[in-house]
Amino acid sequence: MRKLAQRRIVGAYRRSASDGRYASDKSDKGCGVASLKDVAAAAGVSESTVSRALRGTGRVSEKTRARVQDVANQLHFTLSRSASSLASGKTMRVTMVVTDSLNTWFNAAAMEGAYEVLSDAGYDLVPLVVRTRDDLKRFFDRLPGNRNSDGVIVVSIMLNDDQVGVLEDLTMPSVGLDARAIGGYSGTVRIDDADSMRQAVRLLHSLGHRRIGFVEMPDNPDFLFSAKLRSGAFRDAARELGYDDGEITLFEGRDVSRFRSFQDAVSETATRIISQAERPTALCVETDDFAIALMYEFRRIGLRVPEDISLIGFDDNDRSSMAELTTLHQDPVAMARMAAEKVLLLMRGEPLGEPHSMLRTNLIMRATTAVPEGR
Amino acid sequence: MRKLAQRRIVGAYRRSASDGRYASDKSDKGCGVASLKDVAAAAGVSESTVSRALRGTGRVSEKTRARVQDVANQLHFTLSRSASSLASGKTMRVTMVVTDSLNTWFNAAAMEGAYEVLSDAGYDLVPLVVRTRDDLKRFFDRLPGNRNSDGVIVVSIMLNDDQVGVLEDLTMPSVGLDARAIGGYSGTVRIDDADSMRQAVRLLHSLGHRRIGFVEMPDNPDFLFSAKLRSGAFRDAARELGYDDGEITLFEGRDVSRFRSFQDAVSETATRIISQAERPTALCVETDDFAIALMYEFRRIGLRVPEDISLIGFDDNDRSSMAELTTLHQDPVAMARMAAEKVLLLMRGEPLGEPHSMLRTNLIMRATTAVPEGR
DNA sequence: CTGAAAGCGCTTACAG
DNA sequence: CTGAAAGCGCTTACAG
Numbered sequence: 207m208r209k210l211a212q213r214r215i216v217g218a219y220r221r222s223a224s225d226g227r228y229a230s231d232k233s234d235k236g237c238g239v240a241s242l243k244d245v246a247a248a249a250g251v252s253e254s255t256v257s258r259a260l261r262g263t264g265r266v267s268e269k270t271r272a273r274v275q276d277v278a279n280q281l282h283f284t285l286s287r288s289a290s291s292l293a294s295g296k297t298m299r300v301t302m303v304v305t306d307s308l309n310t311w312f313n314a315a316a317m318e319g320a321y322e323v324l325s326d327a328g329y330d331l332v333p334l335v336v337r338t339r340d341d342l343k344r345f346f347d348r349l350p351g352n353r354n355s356d357g358v359i360v361v362s363i364m365l366n367d368d369q370v371g372v373l374e375d376l377t378m379p380s381v382g383l384d385a386r387a388i389g390g391y392s393g394t395v396r397i398d399d400a401d402s403m404r405q406a407v408r409l410l411h412s413l414g415h416r417r418i419g420f421v422e423m424p425d426n427p428d429f430l431f432s433a434k435l436r437s438g439a440f441r442d443a444a445r446e447l448g449y450d451d452g453e454i455t456l457f458e459g460r461d462v463s464r465f466r467s468f469q470d471a472v473s474e475t476a477t478r479i480i481s482q483a484e485r486p487t488a489l490c491v492e493t494d495d496f497a498i499a500l501m502y503e504f505r506r507i508g509l510r511v512p513e514d515i516s517l518i519g520f521d522d523n524d525r526s527s528m529a530e531l532t533t534l535h536q537d538p539v540a541m542a543r544m545a546a547e548k549v550l551l552l553m554r555g556e557p558l559g560e561p562h563s564m565l566r567t568n569l570i571m572r573a574t575t576a577v578p579e580g581r
Numbered sequence: 582m583r584k585l586a587q588r589r590i591v592g593a594y595r596r597s598a599s600d601g602r603y604a605s606d607k608s609d610k611g612c613g614v615a616s617l618k619d620v621a622a623a624a625g626v627s628e629s630t631v632s633r634a635l636r637g638t639g640r641v642s643e644k645t646r647a648r649v650q651d652v653a654n655q656l657h658f659t660l661s662r663s664a665s666s667l668a669s670g671k672t673m674r675v676t677m678v679v680t681d682s683l684n685t686w687f688n689a690a691a692m693e694g695a696y697e698v699l700s701d702a703g704y705d706l707v708p709l710v711v712r713t714r715d716d717l718k719r720f721f722d723r724l725p726g727n728r729n730s731d732g733v734i735v736v737s738i739m740l741n742d743d744q745v746g747v748l749e750d751l752t753m754p755s756v757g758l759d760a761r762a763i764g765g766y767s768g769t770v771r772i773d774d775a776d777s778m779r780q781a782v783r784l785l786h787s788l789g790h791r792r793i794g795f796v797e798m799p800d801n802p803d804f805l806f807s808a809k810l811r812s813g814a815f816r817d818a819a820r821e822l823g824y825d826d827g828e829i830t831l832f833e834g835r836d837v838s839r840f841r842s843f844q845d846a847v848s849e850t851a852t853r854i855i856s857q858a859e860r861p862t863a864l865c866v867e868t869d870d871f872a873i874a875l876m877y878e879f880r881r882i883g884l885r886v887p888e889d890i891s892l893i894g895f896d897d898n899d900r901s902s903m904a905e906l907t908t909l910h911q912d913p914v915a916m917a918r919m920a921a922e923k924v925l926l927l928m929r930g931e932p933l934g935e936p937h938s939m940l941r942t943n944l945i946m947r948a949t950t951a952v953p954e955g956r
Numbered sequence: 957c958t959g960a961a962a963g964c965g966c967t968t969a970c971a972g
Numbered sequence: 973c974t975g976a977a978a979g980c981g982c983t984t985a986c987a988g
Contacts, residue, residue, distance in 0.1 A: 240726055241981060243981075243982095251958075253960095253983090257984085258957095263983090265957050270958085281726065282723060282726035284726045284727045286728045286729065286981055286982065287663075288662075288672060288728075288729075288980085288981080290982055291663035291982085292663040292664050292963095292965060292983090293964055293981075294982080294983055295964075307693050308692045309690050309693035314683060314688075314689035314692075315684050317684065317708070318682050318683040321710060325709075332706075332707055333706060335696060335700065347654075347657065348659045350614070351656065351657035352659045353663075353965090354661065354662045498903075524899055525899060525903055528900055528903055529903065616966085617965065618965075618966095626975085628965090628967090629975060629977095630974060632966070633973095641973070642973060645974085660965090661965055661966065664964070664966035666966085666980090667964090667981060668966045669968080670967090
């Protein structure tokens with residue numbers, strides 16, 4: 207017999223109401239909630255059988271299964287995930303690592319997409335937000351010994367070589383979503399930046415723009431992204447189409463800490479663009495939000511969009527259609543679904559048909575692009 | 582000794598690469614990841630001491646603590662949450678129940694706010710999306726026996742009496758966020774609808790509007806919300822300010838399944854409003870998104886906003902400032918932080934200073950409200 | 957198809 | 973301050 211004196215009160219919780227009682231005395235064990243053992247006793251079978259019946263694994267007679275199920279329902283029984291996990295070695299959890307905030311256009315969509323497919327498969331989706339380079343380092347330091355999830359989805363994070371090494375040695379599958387490179391991931395889902403930029407430049411070219419530019423977002427050195435990939439792709443696309451380097455301008459992202467506000471960064475960028483000797487007549491901007499902010503700033507200054515300057519964004523987020531922004535549309539919910547499907551397969555030990563998926567964006571023509579007017 | 586034959590391979594996972602090896606052979610146990618026992622052995626202390634040292638509980642000499650910490654770092658050791666949880670009875674997890682999708686303005690903000698405070702306290706935030714009334718029923722059926730989290734935050738869900746009863750008997754704390762009523766929750770955080778509507782009606786009144794109306798969103802009977810509270814508050818506020826019932830119009834939300842698209846629902850509502858004999862000169866709309874859609878629809882039809890009809894929204898979401906919408910601003914991130922702080926306190930067994938918080942909204946005047954022009 | 961038993965990796969009184 | 977030992981609630985070979 208277990209020493210009762212040593213029995214701990216599990217999940218003790220004092221109600222804020224004054225009576226201070228514990229809830230529900232339905233279970234004959236007294237305080238608390240039914241366990242598998244209670245179900246077994248009530249159904250007159252062994253714990254093994256209850257486990258098999260409830261999880262649908264192994265051979266159990268239909269009659270037994272039904273009875274066990276009934277008893278379990280009556281007792282409001284739910285398996286303890288901690289106990290199952292400890293015994294089986296599977297946590298039934300997938301961690302999604304994002305930067306900055308859960309409440310961004312891309313990250314919230316990523317959560318939703320991954321949740322849809324993982325929850326159907328019985329997995330929990332656990333978000334992990336990494337805000338600084340240190341956070342990220344700490345996460346990767348502990349990743350190899352982490353037994354708290356069965357797989358990881360890493361969103362929009364630029365990895366260094368150490369981190370790639372960690373992923374390569376990892377005992378659990380890792381999938382990169384919006385990964386800039388294949389890294390050490392078992393699978394990735396990402397946008398085809400080269401193709402996107404080619405679409406954008408082609409549009410500008412066919413509209414007759416001779417001087418074009420790419421505008422990077424203000425950069426945070428402590429952040430983990432890099433715009434260089436996209437601006438590089440822009441340059442390549444422009445050269446392919448016959449623009450020479452004098453006709454291509456890159457407006458680099460300044461360190462964001464130099465500015466008091468997002469608006470200040472926008473103004474500074476707009477000023478740089480306008481002060482340019484041979485100002486471009488069309489710009490591709492790294493993201494919609496920055497493109498929209500620039501559009502407002504240009505108009506405030508008295509520059510017409512698109513008559514004086516055409517603008518193409520990237521993302522097609524919530525605001526873009528309202529702003530009538532021409533942009534490259536991507537679907538982060540769908541991308542996250544794909545990423546989650548990859549982790550699922552990998553967690554089951556199945557091989558990936560296409561480990562690294564590269565998705566096309568669609569160019570959506572709206573009202574911020576037009577034929578250039580002579581200045 | 583343990584029978585090795587019976588040792589299970591835990592967390593087995595076949596790499597997609599062809600070599601099929603398991604990762605990392607750093608640990609001297611061979612395959613796999615360090616456990617507390619490994620750390621104890623390497624540090625030359627007992628498992629109890631490792632546990633105490635790593636968690637900072639109980640008396641451990643500084644010297645021992647430092648050594649254990651070192652060894653743990655070297656071994657990339659992380660506690661198994663499943664094992665800790667099973668042993669301690671605390672899951673260190675909080676479930677956030679939302680409806681429909683994680684990717685909505687309110688829900689994504691709620692995740693972010695709750696995450697901020699819970700992750701600081703060492704808790705995981707686990708989302709649970711409830712899409713249908715059946716999903717909700719199933720969740721509440723199993724809630725009493727659920728040992729898989731230490732607390733719940735329920736977002737924007739209208740409870741029935743059974744569900745209130747379940748919450749009242751629950752052994753873990755439950756907090757309602759954007760709750761319409763106190764329900765059976767241990768704590769709630771919600772908007773002061775009455776005050777909000779009073780602010781809105783006061784503005785319209787002082788601008789000189791004599792005929793005003795409230796527009797409900799299209800409703801989903803399978804969904805779990807109700808607009809009646811807000812429209813009721815509107816009516817009360819209008820009466821308070823001396824409007825008689827003939828001057829107040831309520832445009833009820835039709836069943837959403839009657840429409841092929843959101844846009845159809847918007848058109849139908851706009852038509853109802855315009856066809857009204859004594860059309861109101863100002864409208865409060867249940868949410869910003871619907872207000873903005875109506876604004877576009879009115880303008881499409883040739884009705885000027887605000888000259889012919891003033892519009893006030895509710896939420897102040899991402900699109901509102903761009904649409905120049907006058908609206909009632911609420912801050913779901915801050916609300917979610919408060920909700921999470923309440924669960925935290927309750928999980929620690931501490932009483933809540935203010936169990937039920939009612940937050941004011943701020944009326945933001947933008948360009949969709951004006952003095953009515955004579956028709 | 958079913959049961960007895962070992963084991964998963966921790967935490968926590970208890971006893972020094 | 974530290975260790976030995978019981979126990980948390982399951983799963984899963986193994987043996988019928």
